[in-house]
Amino acid sequence: MGSGAEKVKKLLETARMQIQQGKRKAALETYRKALELDPNNHQIMDRMNIVEREIVAMEKFNKSRSSRTHAAGRNISSSSFVDDCIKRSDEALGADDAVRALQELERAKRHDPDNDLVKKKISFVRRSIKVDDLADLVRGRFKAGDPVIAVENIRRIFDMWSGASVLEELLNLAEGYKDVVAEKEEVIAAEAPAVSKVEKKKKVAAVPPSEIVRKKPPAKKAKEKKPEKKREEKKKKPVAATAAKAGGDKQKKLFAIVGAVAAVIIIFVVIMVFGGKESEPEIIEAIPVQPFTETVVIQGVEDIGMMLDGVSVEEGVAGIFILSDTIFTERTVTISAPGFETLTWNPVFEEGQIGTDTLVLDSLGFSTLRVSFSYEMPEGEDDPGAEAVSFMVDGEIIEGSIDSILTGEHVFQAVLTGYRTMPESVLVVNPIDLNQTLNILASEQSQITVQLASDTPGNASFYIDGNRVATGRRMTQVLPFGSYRMVVQMENREDFAMTINLDEEGYSRTVSLAEIAETGQLNVGPEPWSNVFVDGTHVGTTPFGGVELEPGTYTVRLSNPDFQDDTHTVEIVAGETASIQYNAVAVEVTEEVAPDTAIVTEPVEELPISSPFAIQQTAPAVPSMARARGDLHGYVTLSVVVGTDGSVKNVTIVSDPLGLGCGQAALEAVSNWVFSPAMQGDQPVEVTTNVSVRFDIE
Numbered sequence: 001m002g003s004g005a006e007k008v009k010k011l012l013e014t015a016r017m018q019i020q021q022g023k024r025k026a027a028l029e030t031y032r033k034a035l036e037l038d039p040n041n042h043q044i045m046d047r048m049n050i051v052e053r054e055i056v057a058m059e060k061f062n063k064s065r066s067s068r069t070h071a072a073g074r075n076i077s078s079s080s081f082v083d084d085c086i087k088r089s090d091e092a093l094g095a096d097d098a099v100r101a102l103q104e105l106e107r108a109k110r111h112d113p114d115n116d117l118v119k120k121k122i123s124f125v126r127r128s129i130k131v132d133d134l135a136d137l138v139r140g141r142f143k144a145g146d147p148v149i150a151v152e153n154i155r156r157i158f159d160m161w162s163g164a165s166v167l168e169e170l171l172n173l174a175e176g177y178k179d180v181v182a183e184k185e186e187v188i189a190a191e192a193p194a195v196s197k198v199e200k201k202k203k204v205a206a207v208p209p210s211e212i213v214r215k216k217p218p219a220k221k222a223k224e225k226k227p228e229k230k231r232e233e234k235k236k237k238p239v240a241a242t243a244a245k246a247g248g249d250k251q252k253k254l255f256a257i258v259g260a261v262a263a264v265i266i267i268f269v270v271i272m273v274f275g276g277k278e279s280e281p282e283i284i285e286a287i288p289v290q291p292f293t294e295t296v297v298i299q300g301v302e303d304i305g306m307m308l309d310g311v312s313v314e315e316g317v318a319g320i321f322i323l324s325d326t327i328f329t330e331r332t333v334t335i336s337a338p339g340f341e342t343l344t345w346n347p348v349f350e351e352g353q354i355g356t357d358t359l360v361l362d363s364l365g366f367s368t369l370r371v372s373f374s375y376e377m378p379e380g381e382d383d384p385g386a387e388a389v390s391f392m393v394d395g396e397i398i399e400g401s402i403d404s405i406l407t408g409e410h411v412f413q414a415v416l417t418g419y420r421t422m423p424e425s426v427l428v429v430n431p432i433d434l435n436q437t438l439n440i441l442a443s444e445q446s447q448i449t450v451q452l453a454s455d456t457p458g459n460a461s462f463y464i465d466g467n468r469v470a471t472g473r474r475m476t477q478v479l480p481f482g483s484y485r486m487v488v489q490m491e492n493r494e495d496f497a498m499t500i501n502l503d504e505e506g507y508s509r510t511v512s513l514a515e516i517a518e519t520g521q522l523n524v525g526p527e528p529w530s531n532v533f534v535d536g537t538h539v540g541t542t543p544f545g546g547v548e549l550e551p552g553t554y555t556v557r558l559s560n561p562d563f564q565d566d567t568h569t570v571e572i573v574a575g576e577t578a579s580i581q582y583n584a585v586a587v588e589v590t591e592e593v594a595p596d597t598a599i600v601t602e603p604v605e606e607l608p609i610s611s612p613f614a615i616q617q618t619a620p621a622v623p624s625m626a627r628a629r630g631d632l633h634g635y636v637t638l639s640v641v642v643g644t645d646g647s648v649k650n651v652t653i654v655s656d657p658l659g660l661g662c663g664q665a666a667l668e669a670v671s672n673w674v675f676s677p678a679m680q681g682d683q684p685v686e687v688t689t690n691v692s693v694r695f696d697i698e
Contacts, residue, residue, distance in 0.1 A: 008034050008041070015047075019317055024055050042144050046354070049140050050295050053356040081368065082108040082115060089121065098129045099358055107367060107431070131157055133355040135166045140354075142173050149352070150174070290352035294323040297358045298335060303625075303659070305457020307334040312458060325349070337361055338455040338625040338660055341407050342430045364408040364628065367431035372401035374435065375414045378442040378478070390415040391438070392423075407431050409628065414438035422447040422506045424476070427628075429454055439478045446506045448477045450488060453512040455625070455660065460490040460513065492516055510630070517575030519548040522556070523654070525581035526639065526688045527609075530558040530566075543639050543688040546577070546654065558582045577655070609680045612642040612689055616674035620693055623661030632697040634658050636666040640691055644684040646675045658695055666693040 011034040018027035031048045035041065085108035092101040102125045108118045134153050141150035154170050298304050298319045306313040306321050309332050313321050323333070333345040340361040347357075373391045377383055390397050392413040393405065405428070413423040420441040428434065439447055451474040452460055461468055462475035464484050469477055475488075481503055488496040493513040500507045524532055526543035533539070534554050539547045542558075549572045558566045563584045570578050626632050637655040640648055651670050656663030670691060677684040 004037055008038050011037070012044070016317065019051070019320075024051050027051055028055065045140065045144055049136060050356050053136065053358070082112045082118065085111075086118065086121065089125070093125065098125055098132065100360065101125050102129065103360065127161055131161055131164050131166060133353075134160075135170060136356075137354055138170050139173070142177055147174070147177055150177075289326050291324050291326045292328070292349035292351065292353040293355075294347070294349060294353065295356045296321045296323060296333070297356065298337075299358060299360055301337045301340060301361050302661070303455050304335065304337045305455075307458060308332075310458075323349075326351075335359065335361065336429065336454060336457050338453070339364055339628055340429075340454075341367055344430070344432075362431075364429065365406045367407050368404045369407065369428070369431050370401065370403050370433045371405050371412075371428075372433075372435050373412070373414070374437045375416075375440055376437055377440050378419075378445060381440075381442070384416065388416060389440070412436055412438060414440060416440050420445075420504065422449070422508070424449055425508055425510075426474075427451060427454065427510065439476065441478060444480055445478055446481060446502045446504055447508075448475070448479065448484070448486065448500060448502065448506070449508040450475050450486065451510050452488075453510050454628075456490070456493070456511075456513045458490060460488050463487040463489065488513065519550055520572035520574055521546050521577040522549055522554075522570060522572065523577055523579040524556075524558065525579070526690070528560050528563060528582055528584050530560045530582050533557040533559065542582075556580060560584070561587075563587060609678050609685060609687060612646070612675040612678045612687060614673050614691070615646070615676050618669045618672045620662075620665040620669035620695070622695070622697055623665050626658070626660040626662055626665075626695070626697050630697060632658055632660070632662075632695060635692040635694050636663050637690055637692050638666060638670055639688060640670060640673075640675075641686065641688050642675045642677060643686050644677050646677045646684075648673055648675070649686070654690060662695050666695075669693065 011030050015027040015030040015034070018024070018030060028048060028051050031044055031051065035044045035048070038044065085104045089101040089104035089108070092098075092104060102122065105118055105122045105125060108115065109122065112118065134157050138150045138153045138157075141147070141153070151174060154167070154174060157164055157167060157170070296306070298306075298321070301319065304315060304319065304321075306315070308323055308325075313323065315321055325331075328349055328351055330346055330348050333347065335343045335345070340363055343359060343361055345359065371393070375389050386400065391400065392398070392411075392415060393402055394411055397415070407428050407430075409425060409427050411423050411425050414421045420443070421438065422441065424436075424438065424447075426436065441447060448464070450462060459472050462470040464477060464479075464486055466485070469475060479502060482501075484500045484502060486498055486500055488511055490513050493515055496511045496513055522534070523546040524530065524542050524544075530542050531538060531540075532542060532547070534547070534549065534556055536555075536557075551572050551574045554570050554572060556568045556570050558568075558580075560582070563582070563586055566583045566585075568580045570580060572578055634657055635655075636653065636658060639652045639654050641650040643649045648671055651667050653663045653667055656666075670693065673691075678687040678689075679685070
């Protein structure tokens with residue numbers, strides 16, 4: 001690989017790291033440098049377009065942040081909620097944040113599905129977003145030297161919205177490109193062998209018209225439309241009334257440019273492919289279906305789970321997902337994350353579509369929904385009637401439904417005189433109306449309730465005593481007192497299994513299913529420092545956070561010039577951590593003298609180094625996601641560089657089995673600790689040591 005290609009590769013890697021760190025503007029500059037070295041690299045151009053869209057989306061998001069604030073805990077009616085959503089949508093649109101405007105309107109639609117004003121606004125905003133996406137595609141295709149797709153998408157914009165303001169800019173781009181291509185054509189035509197008019201006609205006829213430009217529908221059909229139909233269309237699209245003349249001029253301009261660009265491309269193809277050759281029958285192959293490619297950016301959220309029609313989508317760079325497929329009907333995209341509301345998105349992607357969508361998840365407690373209740377009597381028991389059963393929400397008795405409840409954790413319970421019931425803890429993450437069925441228990445019955453934690457995306461299968469009893473995210477079973485074996489299973493995740501002794505107290509739990517580990521971890525003690533070689537390959541220098549390895553047996557060599565090499569045989573098991581320590585044996589130092597007076601010196605012994613210890617500690621803050629999950633206990637291990645004055649110079653996370661933000665919380669707390677420094681003799685020295693921070697969250 002040439003030096004230029006190596007530089008491009010390094011620049012692309014640097015840009016990738018900058019995006020991971022959230023430095024998108026710096027990444028854009030890095031991509032520009034790479035493009036200067038490789039001007040025809042379409043992959044770099046496409047990536048620049050995506051990053052530019054992300055930067056603009058983030059700026060829009062920040063500008064309209066204040067307009068998206070709800071008053072937490074406010075009890076609002078459905079109509080006032082819809083009005084507020086429309087107001088916030090208009091403000092977001094005024095701030096040029098169409099994505100946020102659409103989200104507010106979709107929220108209003110969920111509360112009032114039959115609201116005509118909301119439907120019209122959704123249609124308008126969706127059309128605006130679609131036009132913006134197509135305009136970006138046109139610009140990118142002209143930049144990449146692909147006028148056919150660019151012109152085709154200008155037509156799509158015109159068909160969709162003839163009054164779109166961006167059309168003027170795109171038509172000017174097309175005219176400029178036509179002039180450039182025409183100049184190239186003149187040069188090529190002068191150098192190419194002559195082609196007879198008859199041959200040209202034959203060869204032009206061999207090019208399928210669908211490859212050039214779609215034909216405009218005959219004018220006759222347009223005349224046949226009834227006047228009433230036209231008046232209705234004008235009502236639906238008020239913009240068309242003011243832009244009719246401009247639209248007609250643009251249409252003429254569009255057809256002129258389309259024809260000119262198409263003609264230049266046809267002649268160019270004829271001369272380059274057929275010039276100077278005898279015409280031969282052309283075999284036209286079927287054009288393959290072009291998949292859509294949609295980049296979805298989720299901002300400010302960790303541990304994101306995304307599903308496309310129920311199938312998990314793998315996350316690429318942090319917060320970025322790539323959707324690509326050849327199915328062009330309405331799709332269902334579900335996005336979830338711990339501590340956030342589930343977002344359901346129903347886009348329709350078109351063939352060959354390339355675009356970017358920036359989505360924002362709302363924190364739990366942001367949206368309201370309506371909850372209605374029903375009950376189920378024990379088998380064989382008479383129904384006492386709905387008026388005899390009461391329902392409780394978070395300890396308060398309500399009627400058969402509640403119109404406004406915030407997303408988040410809630411406790412529901414049915415109450416019926418003479419019967420037992422169990423309070424059910426329900427994590428409401430989807431801001432859509434909910435119907436909750438609660439069980440009435442007989443005297444010798446109790447209830448098992450298990451639900452998936454929000455950090456486990458998708459659906460699971462629930463088994464009791466080997467029989468599958470439910471599939472989804474929640475399972476509730478009414479059973480006689482006794483012992484039961486419960487198992488929760490999900491593809492590519494570890495099973496959760498437990499034996500339950502069911503009594504009148506019942507059993508309720510939220511479970512998190514860990515991903516099945518495909519690698520194991522090798523940790524090496526930080527003292528003394530060493531170069532670490534695994535099967536002869538250098539993998540790092542301690543202190544570091546360890547290295548991931550495939551399961552198997554490895555030979556690990558630790559090397560430090562002041563000590564003898566230390567070799568270990570290590571067995572790596574998937575999902576487990578193997579730890580080793582440098583068995584440091586000092587290197588013997590000898591002094592060379594004359595043979596008859598050779599003296600062997602004794603090994604030089606360094607004074608031992610005492611370990612530092614914390615004398616002032618700050619307790620970590622409990623992360624909101626961990627608090628919402630609850631029932632969390634364990635340690636986070638960190639590597640800490642302690643200076644000669646006892647201050648913390650650097651902290652890195654070595655092991656964070658708890659997740660949910662605990663590692664970051666521990667890191668921030670330990671950064672403020674004060675230590676008694678390590679001592680070598682009577683001198684303080686800087687050392688690296690490991691500390692563990694415990695979390696006990698009920």
